[in-house]
Amino acid sequence: xxxxxxxxxxxxxxxxxxxxxxxxxxxxxxxxxxxxxxxxxxxxxxxxxx
Numbered sequence: 001x002x003x004x005x006x007x008x009x010x011x012x013x014x015x016x017x018x019x020x021x022x023x024x025x026x027x028x029x030x031x032x033x034x035x036x037x038x039x040x041x042x043x044x045x046x047x048x049x050x
Contacts, residue, residue: 017050020050
């Protein structure tokens, strides 16, 4: 399993999810399967699955 966590210091923004989705797509193109992707907002401690 590949675990991708993108840490952000600001407020949630729809562009963040787009960015993580692009990372996941690149990993898939590289042949990786079973990828879990998350956004971690440092200030609030919120972890969002993407």
